[in-house]
Amino acid sequence: MDALLLVLIAVVSTILAFAYGGVLDLITIYLERKWWGKLMQRYGPTHVGYAGLLQLIADFLKYLSKELFAPRRAFKLFYYAIPLILIAVISMPLILIPLDYVALSGIQGILQLFGINVHLTKYAASKLISQAAPGIGLLGYVAVVSVTIPLMYVLAWSQSNKYGALGAFRTVLLLVTYEVPFLIAIASVAALGGLDFYRAVEYQKSVWFVILNPIAALVLFVTLLAESERPPFDHPEAEQEIVHGWNVEYGAGEFILLYGLYLYTKAIYASAIITTLLLGGWLGPAIPGIPVALTNAIWFTVKMIAVFLLFIWVRAALARPRVDQILELGWTKMLALSILALFISLAVKVWLV
Amino acid sequence: MSKAKFVEVREKWKIRPSVLGILKSMKAVAEYNFHSRPTTLYPFEKNKLPEAFRGLLGYDIEKCIGCGACVLACPNNCLYRRPGPKTEKNKPGIYIAFEPTHCLFCGLCVEACPPVSGALRHTHAISFVTTKKKVLWDPWEWAAMTKLIDEMGWEFDAIDYDRVEHLVKQKAEEIKKALEENATGAKK
Secondary structure: OOHHHHHHHHHHHHHHHHHHHHHHHHHHHHHHHHHHHHHOOOOOOOOOOHHHOOHHHHHHHHHHOOOOOOOOOOOHHHHHHHHHHHHHHHOOHHHHOOHHHHHHHHHHHHHHHOOOOOOOHHHOHHHHHHHHOOOHHHHHHHHHHHHHHHHHHHHHHHHOOHHHHHHHHHHHHHHHHHHHHHHHHHHHHHHHHOOOHHHHHHHOOOOOHHHHOHHHHHHHHHHHHHHOOOOOOOHHHOHHHHOOHHHOOOOHHHHHHHHHHHHHHHHHHHHHHHHHHHOOOOOOOOOOOOOHHHHHHHHHHHHHHHHHHHHHHHHHHOOOOOHHHHHHHHHHHHHHHHHHHHHHHHHHHHHHO | OHHHHHHHHHHHOOOOOOHHHHHHHHHHHHHHHHOOOOOOOOOOOOOOOOOOOOOOEEEOOOOOOOOOHHHHHOOOOOEEEEEOOOOOOOOOOEEEEEOHHHOOOOOHHHHHOOOOOOOEEEOOOOEEEOOOOOOOEOHHHHHHHHHHHHHHOOOOOEEEHHHHHHHHHHHHHHHHHHHHHHOHHHHO
């Protein structure tokens, strides 16, 4: 095994993870617009492509064709650089969370369908990382999300807009508040299956953790919803109160980076983490006639999209509470529930052993 | 009465800030999966008009008995008597000419039209556009327009008369010819 080959394959798997994440981004945004519209008795996108399938690409092209614009008082360097840095930071979990493993496993399954037997999945970057340092995936995700807090602060300052500043301060509030129950919920899941994604999935062969510890699942769901700034926790970009929050001054390509990519990749990470830690990851019943590698990819994608549909359902159903109510929920109820979840999973672990 | 109803509805949809309230609102939202949408994609889908919709007047020349009741009923005097071939149904040989640019769309002529005849009705054509100051349709032209609305699917649409005038004239000649062939004089 050459070191050069290893590096090459790791790079290729990273690119594949990017492609997989991008495709998921397109699918989930389309589903969100369409199904959310249905729940509000609207149509959603209908005209571009069949049933509006190409609407998102049309929107992207439209935004890219616009002029890059900065307000006169903005600090230009940070104003243009911070969205890029945010995207660079937020695309790191693509290889920390086993998205590249799933993409490679899907390609391996398709190759096996045509009679080519190759073992691609062992070269997945996330697998190599987790072999070198087990548990770096989950902790790395938490660290990356924490890095976005000061970046948000700088973003708000560089815009020199009061609505942008308010939105960014709210982001920081939400992230700081929900980081604590999020970490404790992750600890409670790790008490059951370890910090490593691959080991956690292996442990769920017999029973999913969502059944063993439903309270941890609830806390993880709510905190991830809050961290990805999805409604009802969309205070940072509350359209009705502070116009568009921390991305109020942005337009054109920067808006795509901040709103289309940053927020939706965060939501996709949230659903990926819920899928791997609670819903058995890529494990699922075998489909006859299809190799295991391909069923792994199919089940993972289906579960992720199902979790994202749950996000959309919650978004359609719930209104946005006041900021103090959200903070109260985070600091009291979610914290208490997460500690309860930790005790439950410890008890389950002791009882199982 | 109305106040009681309001309170009742509000009680039904009162949502408390608790887990049960959240579940209730999620259930209420999920019900909309099975509702049909109240709106249509208009230019691509046809709107549903009410049955009693009063669109442009339609004239079935084969059913007309030439009684002239509609001419008497018309408040705007936009209907005129015109002589034509005598048939078995239309013994006096009187047909109705129509001036759509003066029409009120009131529908009194449709009510006045006797059930024996039933020649007049409202089509579903919503609007009628022309650059001319006055449009006066001979009976055959009016009948041709009615037939064209049904055949070409111009229902629910605005009709640009300047564009379709030649079609109407062409159709009108066919209808007039058919009427003259069916006339009582021609048979003998």
